[in-house]
Amino acid sequence: MSAPIIRTAADAGRWPFDTVLVANRGEIAVRVLRTVQKLGLKGAVVYHAADRGTAAVQMADWAIEITGSTPVASYLDGAQIIAAAKSCGAGAIHPGYGFLSENKGFCEAVEAAGIRFIGPTPQQIDLMGDKVRARNFVEQAGFPVAPSAIEDDDPATFVERSRAVGAPLLIKPSAGGGGKGMRIVRDLALLEAEIERGRSEGQRYFGDGRLYCERYIENPRHIEVQVLGDGQGNVVHVFERECSVQRRFQKIVEETPSPALDAALREKICETAAGIARSLGYRNAGTVEFIFGQGGEFFFLEMNTRLQVEHPVTEEITGIDLVHEQLRVAAGEALGYTQDAVTSSGHAIELRIYAEDAARGYTPTTGPVLVLQPPQGDGVRWDSGILQGGEVTSAFDPMIAKLIVHGADRDAAIAKAERALRDTVLLGCKTNTAFLRRLLAHPAFVAGDVHTGFLDANPQIAAEPELPESTLDALLGAAALSTRPMRDIADAVPDLHAAIGGWLN
Template sequence: MSKTNAWPFKSVLIANRGEIAVRVLRTVQQLGLRGIVVYHAADRGAPAVKLADEAIEITGSTPVAAYLDAAQILEAARRSDAGAIHPGYGFLSENKAFASAVEAAGIVFIGPKPEHIDLMGDKVRARNFVQKAGFPVAPSAIEDDDPASFVERARKVGAPLLIKPSAGGGGKGMRIVRDLSLLEAEIERARSEGQRYFGDGRLYVERYIENPRHIEVQVLGDSHGNVVHVFERECSVQRRFQKIVEETPSPALTQELRMSICETAAGIARSAGYRNAGTVEFIFGQDGEFFFLEMNTRLQVEHPVTEEITGLDLVHEQLRIAAGEPLGYPQREVTTQGHAIEFRIYAEDAGRGYTPTTGPILLLRPPQGEGVRWDSGVTQGGEVTSAFDPMIAKLIVHGADRNEAIARADAALRDTVLLGCKTNTAFLRRLVAHPAFVAGDVHTGFLDANPQIAAEPEIANDSLQALLATAALSTRPMIDAADAIPDLHAAIGSWTN
């Protein structure tokens, strides 16, 4: 790793929270750089705040509003003399105006250029760019091309259709249309959702690929024109268009297909002159055909699985690139070893429609062992609230092959203890035991097609009664009642017979 005195900045402000703030902070401090975090009062006791060299409180009408306040975060950077800002993921990480403001303030933005965020942040512009560059995109119709004929052109694409907000993300506003007689009504619903979530009601539609797989490719580009891919990740196990499990390598790809999809991703990044870390995402059909979906111009939640199989520290690579260094290695030197799977640990009740849960963290015992990594932004004594996304940790396992990784995952999920609020660990154990998952035969609709995985197994009545009795006898009122001495006996005093 580079020495501190080789860096053009001596300190890095992390404009984020939770596990990603801890993750970035770890690399920053390992490199001998000074790590600064911003935090809302709701995160005062969070691990990142305790681990940082300096922590600066920010305020807002809500906790999320504080982390979205670009002016306040820039002021914190000036006050702390931060030489660079790492945005993590979410919040301001893909905000072109924020990246531009950081650069205008003479601070290094650890991410792509503002123009790349602008290009890829709008799904329609990104899709048009990729298509013009000669890379595969799904048959589609874009409202901006001719709003008056949008519905007619959408019908010609044919059912099934997927309607998407142009400025969308996270699955919000997306709608599947299998009956074209419902097309106009669904377009209006999608437009309303796009306006509500993103302040932008523009839409586009594309051919919906039935039971597709979701495969993405990690890319790195430097300011000297070098671009490499860091292989693929499969993210097909999702609920409500949001990822739950990610793994690499994808069990769906032959070596030939792997090289094709990875080189396509690198080609897209190269065509854009892309700099820093990014992820090119694809829809992969059952017939082996794949189409560009979108590009995320930031570090992904699931980046640890790539780190586990390649040995690269992607945050370190981001810092090096932002510092102006060349990648320093050609594509042939990026190699992999073994298989890695990441599980997003959510505070939610899978059996009740993946409803978020809240509560105090009364006891936390992360899993340990060979090939087990736990990235978390919570600690025992903390509290899970409704203020943020319900993801509270990530469990990453690495094995010599997929079977070993699955076995380690099951053991690690079994050993994970988090008491105080319900999490999805039991659901994830049921998932990894499912024969189709073990065989690698999954797709983006897998959980919808197998609702029994999310459903809580029924407990035998005798066991239920025993558990309820144990819980009741463990409560303070019952313990006090059991330990209390009746008044008649207390009146006897120390008298004995």
């Protein structure tokens, strides 16, 4: 299908920047560089020594090494990143996701340095980054939020007001994200103790112990809507994504369209998201996330003021390059199209490839990338930052790649995803590909009957199937004989026979 006819900054004249620095690593750095270079701009990256041999460093026009007490700390050093951008003449910085992508101070420092931040305004980052303030803003704008109690409103009565909301309750850190510090309370007798634990975790993870409690929707779906705004009053939605298959509050599978929505509900939830973004005067790409109940009710969850990990499924069904749109908006362009121009076709699924052992509680794994053969074919996309010969370490998040498929409908997309997983070869480090194949084959997933507690309710999906002893013996024998020391032993001539020399009887 064709995307909207969009006037680009290049068509209007010169881009106001000729080099874009990606303040990130891994697959998202590769993803952003691909579009930057396709547009004829130069792409730069920063990298820690641990990432020296990665795909992003190899493909960038500029690669500037940064340092820190840990690899992660280097990517959180805004001053060092801005200095790197100046050293290569970058006129814009793309933060990717994670790290400094939703950091108000970094955004302000970038703009103060005379460099364009490819993202929202500092004020929008600040507002939507605080779950309590974001929730209040959305409620005051007339959009649906779950019944809740907010500690900031009156700390002395917080426990009492939370109890009045009723069980089950979900405790959340005000500054939280990624599921950290969240606690479900079904027995109100435990409420005070769980609040104290949540406050302690919020302080530890985010340096902010403020909390709020909201009504917990049992077995909800997690549905989010992609939005684009130009900061000039123009906002569109780019349809929804279903993100309900999660472990530890973190997504594993995302798809679009959501199998839970009919046309009327789809329009309602997407227009709600666009309305929230419009109320903000939103600039750049963003995602409005909702909790979706079994009865079709939905409530605002949060807004992520950045590009999402799962953005490729939206690109696949619409033909819109979301990074291109981010660059255009950062260059001062208006969107140049209305909602009617945004159309979709087919069904897309993204599977996150993690270096982890699902059978052992999704424990992260490490190891060398001995062999890497990504799947190929029509409607198959592989976004990754690793290379054969590289190393998967414990320094970063265990997500090492994303497999995205696009089919004519959901059944075709599931079948294509299963074939692509079967064709994926990644040796040297245990991944979750076998787990993902079991997940795709589960009857409830095939039927689209999933929710955020789906994996907890079906632990057999994560469990490794038991192999027959004869099969295990054969596999161990083949593995042993494939190593050089074992081959040398198997091929060696015993000393007694070697002493005979060339004698023949």
